[in-house]
Amino acid sequence: MKLLVTGVSHKTAPVEVRECLAFPEPALPDALQLLKARPGVSEACILSTCNRVEITVTTDDPFDPQALVDDFLRESRMVAPASFEPYVYRHAGQSAIHHLFRVAASLDSMVVGEPQILGQLKNAYGVAKSQGAICGWLEGLLERAFTVAKRVRSETGIGQMAVSVSYAAVELARKIFGSLNHRTVMIAGAGKMSELAARHLRRSGATHVFVTNRTHERAIEMAKLFQGTPVEYNRFVDMLPEVDILIASSGAPHYIVHKEEMQRVISARRNKPMFLIDIAVPRNIEPSVNDLDNVFLYDIDDLQEVVNANIRERQKEAERAEEIVKQEVERMMARLKVQEVTPTIVSLQEELERIRVAEIEKVRRKYGPVTREQEEAWEMLTRGIMNKVAHGPISELRLQAGQPDGEPVIAAIRKVFRLQS
Amino acid sequence: MAEMSVIWLRVAAALYSVGLLHAILTLVRKREHLFRVSLTAVSIGAVLHGVSIVEEGLLMNRCPIANFYETSSMCAFLIITLFLLVYWRYKTESLGVFIFPLVFVMTMVSTMGNPVDASWSNPILRSAWLDVHITLVLLGFAALAFTAGASLLYLFQERELKRKKPRKLYYRLPPLGTLDELISRSMALGFVLMTLAVIAATTWAFIEHKTEWISQPAIAISFITWGCYLAMVFLRMTAGWRGRKAAIMVIVVVGLSAITWVAHARLGSWLTKQ
Numbered sequence: 001m002k003l004l005v006t007g008v009s010h011k012t013a014p015v016e017v018r019e020c021l022a023f024p025e026p027a028l029p030d031a032l033q034l035l036k037a038r039p040g041v042s043e044a045c046i047l048s049t050c051n052r053v054e055i056t057v058t059t060d061d062p063f064d065p066q067a068l069v070d071d072f073l074r075e076s077r078m079v080a081p082a083s084f085e086p087y088v089y090r091h092a093g094q095s096a097i098h099h100l101f102r103v104a105a106s107l108d109s110m111v112v113g114e115p116q117i118l119g120q121l122k123n124a125y126g127v128a129k130s131q132g133a134i135c136g137w138l139e140g141l142l143e144r145a146f147t148v149a150k151r152v153r154s155e156t157g158i159g160q161m162a163v164s165v166s167y168a169a170v171e172l173a174r175k176i177f178g179s180l181n182h183r184t185v186m187i188a189g190a191g192k193m194s195e196l197a198a199r200h201l202r203r204s205g206a207t208h209v210f211v212t213n214r215t216h217e218r219a220i221e222m223a224k225l226f227q228g229t230p231v232e233y234n235r236f237v238d239m240l241p242e243v244d245i246l247i248a249s250s251g252a253p254h255y256i257v258h259k260e261e262m263q264r265v266i267s268a269r270r271n272k273p274m275f276l277i278d279i280a281v282p283r284n285i286e287p288s289v290n291d292l293d294n295v296f297l298y299d300i301d302d303l304q305e306v307v308n309a310n311i312r313e314r315q316k317e318a319e320r321a322e323e324i325v326k327q328e329v330e331r332m333m334a335r336l337k338v339q340e341v342t343p344t345i346v347s348l349q350e351e352l353e354r355i356r357v358a359e360i361e362k363v364r365r366k367y368g369p370v371t372r373e374q375e376e377a378w379e380m381l382t383r384g385i386m387n388k389v390a391h392g393p394i395s396e397l398r399l400q401a402g403q404p405d406g407e408p409v410i411a412a413i414r415k416v417f418r419l420q421s
Numbered sequence: 422m423a424e425m426s427v428i429w430l431r432v433a434a435a436l437y438s439v440g441l442l443h444a445i446l447t448l449v450r451k452r453e454h455l456f457r458v459s460l461t462a463v464s465i466g467a468v469l470h471g472v473s474i475v476e477e478g479l480l481m482n483r484c485p486i487a488n489f490y491e492t493s494s495m496c497a498f499l500i501i502t503l504f505l506l507v508y509w510r511y512k513t514e515s516l517g518v519f520i521f522p523l524v525f526v527m528t529m530v531s532t533m534g535n536p537v538d539a540s541w542s543n544p545i546l547r548s549a550w551l552d553v554h555i556t557l558v559l560l561g562f563a564a565l566a567f568t569a570g571a572s573l574l575y576l577f578q579e580r581e582l583k584r585k586k587p588r589k590l591y592y593r594l595p596p597l598g599t600l601d602e603l604i605s606r607s608m609a610l611g612f613v614l615m616t617l618a619v620i621a622a623t624t625w626a627f628i629e630h631k632t633e634w635i636s637q638p639a640i641a642i643s644f645i646t647w648g649c650y651l652a653m654v655f656l657r658m659t660a661g662w663r664g665r666k667a668a669i670m671v672i673v674v675v676g677l678s679a680i681t682w683v684a685h686a687r688l689g690s691w692l693t694k695q
Contacts (some may be wrong), residue, residue, distance in 0.1 A: 157592070175582060175591070178598025271661035273597060290583065293664055302585040309587040 001042065001137065004065035005096040006073075006088060007054030010110050013087035020079050023048040028124075032133040035072050039063070043138035047103075047124040049117070051110055056100065058138050066090060097141065097332055101325045104145040105152040106159070112318050113158035118149050141332075148328045155324060158317040161310035166196040168306045169277050169298070170204055173245055176275050176296055181205040186243040188212050188236060189250025190222055193279050197247055202226055210243065212236040214250065237261055241268035245275045248284035257285040262292055277303070337401035341410060345394055347419045352390055356382045393417065426480070427535050429473035430494060434528040436466030437501075440521030441616070447518050448609035448654065456514055463521065467501045470528065474498055489635055490534030497527035519655035522616055526647070529620065530635070533627040550625035557618035562678060564611030565650075568604055569675050572668040575600040579664050601663060608671075612654045619647050639684035646677040 008018055023031050023046055035044045035055070040063030047054040055072070059065040070081045091099040102108045106117050125142045128134045134142065153159055162168040173180055183206045187194050190213050198209055209228030212235075213219035219230040231239055237257065240246065250256060257276070266274060276297040278285040283299055290297040298306075360378055364370065370378075393413050400406030413419075443459035474495060477485040485491040504520045507513055574594055581591040594600075622643075626634040634640060653670040656662045662670065 161592070172582070175578070175596045176598065178596040178602065269661075270659070271663055273601075273663070293666075296582050298585060305585060306587055309591075313587075313592060 001061060002059050002063070002065050003056070003093055003096045003138075003141075004059070004069065005054055005056045005091045005099050006066070006069045007047075007052055008084065008087050008089070009052035009054075009108065011108070012089055013084075017084055017087045018051075018053060021053045021073065021077055021084060022050075023053065028127050029131050031076050032128055032131040034076055036131070036133045038068055038072060040065075040068055043136065044133045045124055045128040045138060045142065047121055049120045052103075052108075054103070056096070056138065065092070094329065094333055098325065098329045100141065100145045101148045101328055102322075104149040105321055105325055106149070107152075107318055107321055107325065111163050113161075113314050114163075115153075115159055118146070122146065144328075144332060148325060151328070152321045152324050156317040156320045158314055158321050161313050163307055163310055163314070165279075165300070165303045165307055166193060166200055168303050168310065169197045169247075170200040172296070172298060172303075172306065173201060173275050174204070176273055177244065179205060182207050183244040184208045184210070184242055185245045185247065186210040186212065186231070186236065186239065187222065187228075188246065188248045188256065188284065189214075189252070189280065190218050191249040191279070194247045194249040195222070195225070197277065197279070198226060201245060206245070210236075210239060214252075237265075240265040240274075243274070244272075245277065246285075247277045247279065249278075249280045250284055251280070252284060253282060255284060255286045257289065259286050259288050259292065262286075262289045262295060266292055266294055279303070334401070337406075338398060341397045341401045344410060344414060344419060345397055348393060348397075348413070348417055349390060351417055351419060352386045356386050426473040426476040427532070429469045429476065430528065430532050433466040433470035433473065434525065434532050436462045436469070437521065437525040437528055439463065440466075440517065441525040444518045444521045445613050445616070448658070449613060456517065459517070459521065460508070463501065463524075464505060467498070467505060470494070470498045470501070488534065490531045493527050494531035494534075497524045497531065500524055500527075515659050518658060519651060522651060523648070526616070526619060526623075526644075529623060530644075533623065533635070547625070547628055550621050550628070554618050554621035554625060557614050557621060561611050561614035561618055562682075564607045564614060565671075565675060565678060567607040568611060569671045571600050571603045571607065572671045575604065575664060576668050604667065604671075605657065608654060608657065612650055615647060615650055619643070639681070642677070642684050643681045646674065646681045649677055650674050 008021055010018070013021075025048075028046060028048065031046060032044060035041060035046070035057070040059045041057055042060060043058045045056045047056075055069055057065050057069060059068060073079060073084070074081060099108075104118055104121050106113050106115065109117050121142070125134070125139075125146075129139065162171040170180075173183070177183055180201060183201070185198055185201050185206045185208070187198050187209065190211075202209060209223070209226040210231045211219045211223040211226070211228050212231040212233050213222065214233050216230065216232060219233075222228075223230040240257075240261075246257070248256065262274075271294050273294045273296065276285055276289065276295065278297060278299045281300065285297055285299075287297065287299070289295055360382060363378070393416075397410060397413060400409045439455070439462035440459045443455040446455060474485055477491070481487075486495050500520060501524045504516060504524075507516070575597060577590055578594040578597055578600065581587065581594070582597070626640075649670075653662075653667075653674055656670065657667060
């Protein structure tokens with residue numbers, strides 16, 4: 001059996017190439033049927049996302065999987081292999097397993113650690129299974145890949161750090177307040193980014209949203225989006241003592257929140273911490289506000305800095321994740337090798353059993369009928385000898401299975417016991 | 422001291438203990454409990470306390486501020502009277518958490534100017550007071566150490582958040598909110614344990630050593646430590662002292678506790694000589 005992964009990804013191919021090879025979701029079942037119907041293909045799975053198209057096949061030994069997949073692509077995507085050849089990567093055997101594990105663990109993604117790829121892979125697995133395109137070995141491999149992805153996610157922090165500015169704001173809020181339940185948010189000024197951040201905060205448990213805007217109608221409109229309360233623009237500073245998180249993104253050309261005001265706000269709050277997010281340019285909040293105790297002010301550059309630090313941290317975690325993937329591939333290979341020697345072990349046991357039964361028959365013919373006790377004694381004696389003889393070679397087979405130079409030893413055992421290949 | 426005035430003072434101390442209970446419940450449960458009840462009890466206590474002082478003064482024919490116990494009693498009486506007046510005018514409920522334990526402990530100490538006959542109780546029961554005291558103090562120290570550790574982590578995390586350039590610590594340390602919660606809880610628990618320890622120790626010393634023990638400097642240090650702890654808990658509860666200020670307070674209390682501990686190691690030998 002041969003395993004081959006053929007694919008293009010954001011790393012190897014521009015979007016013009018990826019879109020030519022992509023399989024729209026409705027076309028996937030037919031494509032799988034077409035691929036599976038090709039002589040030699042035992043199992044197949046197609047993963048098609050906006051960043052990658054990957055075709056994984058297992059074929060019977062005499063067939064060339066690369067030719068099979070190229071033919072399939074030419075027929076189903078109407079593209080000549082020469083046109084995509086420079087962009088394609090191919091992984092066979094152990095390298096294919098390694099690649100699949102990395103993809104599932106989101107180590108090959110554009111944003112390392114993003115969680116969508118696992119869902120997409122599970123989806124591809126589901127479609128392939130429903131079409132009967134995977135049923136056995138490849139199914140086991142993909143399931144293993146999901147387990148590896150889970151392990152990577154739980155043992156490393158690869159997916160934990162926010163890599164977008166609006167998520168970074170939510171994450172910072174969590175670092176300041178712990179839980180966001182029952183927190184109050186105020187948005188000063190409308191804007192896509194503040195809306196997005198408020199939406200994330202709301203989803204993370206913030207209970208109430210105040211909205212203020214120079215144009216009050218716009219505030220009312222936006223408040224409806226979050227089931228929040230519109231606040232008149234000239235009153236919003238008075239409301240600040242009730243607010244835990246302030247998102248400022250108004251178009252005002254000057255500061256709308258000053259240090260002296262914040263000093264009063266924070267003492268009115270009895271020093272309860274406050275998180276101020278200033279995503280306006282020019283800035284809305286006087287920068288020296290950050291010098292006040294229990295006030296945490298982040299402007300757009302600070303948030304970007306956090307995102308950059310998070311990306312660096314993810315890279316570090318990715319190195320640990322690569323280690324885990326490597327271990328898992330080795331474990332998988334060892335398991336496969338053991339599976340490879342299983343037929344040899346079975347035939348060795350069968351051969352010894354055949355000899356044992358034949359020898360007992362010979363003795364019985366020579367000495368005539370025996371009592372039940374004698375029969376049991378023979379049985380015990382011969383079985384004991386057989387097991388003792390088989391023990392050495394079987395352990396050696398298992399031991400050599402995962403070893404790089406185990407092949408000659410396995411061949412020698414087969415030869416010594418005259419086992420048919 | 423006249424027999425009746427001692428009884429009034431003891432009843433007043435008992436009534437003040439309801440106030441102490443209020444403070445403890447408020448600290449542990451983080452919500453006001455029993456305030457109405459304790460206010461009534463404390464008010465009656467204050468009246469009886471006043472009666473006790475007047476009786477004492479009349480009997481002795483002088484203002485009863487001649488020794489430590491009398492001064493302590495007078496001081497506690499003035500504090501509680503002032504509190505009741507301020508409360509009547511400004512409804513400052515939260516101040517009770519600070520005042521009630523203080524007044525209770527001061528009054529309790531001042532009732533000890535009149536030793537009781539210890540022969541009524543058996544020695545095992547009497548030394549149990551000391552065992553209880555030591556256990557409570559050790560538990561209180563553990564809670565205090567926990568508070569100090571969490572305060573330190575709070576300082577680090579706060580600095581990371583203020584710097585805005587996340588480093589390793591930022592990712593490893595728990596959120597500020599979680600640490601704050603931990604500090605509040607461990608501090609309140611520690612305070613309750615320490616207060617009970619002070620009560621147990623005072624009772625034991627009172628039974629065993631009559632009145633001389635109060636003049637020991639080690640005793641003064643431990644009362645100062647307890648007072649600082651009380652102030653710290655109160656400032657945190659009402660003014661929400663966090664971060665640097667809270668950490669400095671915790672360090673002061675830890676320092677004082679350490680001094681108290683050392684002082685008490687000597688106290689043991691002094692007491693045995695008695």
